[in-house]
Amino acid sequence: MKSVDLKRGFVYRYAVYRMSWYEKRSTFLRDMPSQEKEELYECVGRQTVKAVLLFAPLYLMGNFLLFHYLWRISDSNAFAAWVCETLFAAIDIIQGDWGYGWPGKRRVVLLVVWQLLPVVPIIVLPLAVFTALMVEVLVRHAIKRR
DSSP states (O other): OOOOOGGGSHHHHHHHHHHHHHHHHOHHHHHSOHHHHHHHHHHHHHHHHHHHHHHHHHHHHHHHHHHHHHHHTTTTOHHHHHHHHHHHHHHHHHHSOOOSHHHHHHHHHHHHHHHHTTTHHHHHHHHHHHHHHHHHHHHHHHHHHO
C-alpha cells in the first residue's frame, strides 16, 4: 500500500502558511532551526489530518441528516426546494444515457460537476472551516509547547 506524502497536501501547506504568519510576529520562531520547524509543520499536519479523519464520519452523518431534512421540508421552503431540485437534476443526469466512449462519459461528468457547482460550497465549506480551525488551534498549541 502506498503512503500519502503529507508535504504535498493542503493541510501541510496551510500549516506552513500559518506558522510563517506567526513567525513574523515571534522572535522565538524566527530563531528556531529549519529542521525543527519542519518537524513542527509535520506534527501539526499529522494531528490535523487525524482530527479531520475522526470528524469525517460525524460530518458525513450530519450532511446526510441535513439533506434528508431539506428533502422533507422542500415543499414549504424555497432554499430546500432549490437544493433538492439541484441534487435530483444531477441524479437524473447520472442515471441517463452516458453516450458512447470517453467523449460521452466526459460530457456527463462535466454536466454533473456543472450542475452540482452551486451546492458544493454548502457541502464542503463546513469541513474546510473545521480544518482551518484545527490547524490554527494546533499551531498555537505547538508554539506554546516549544
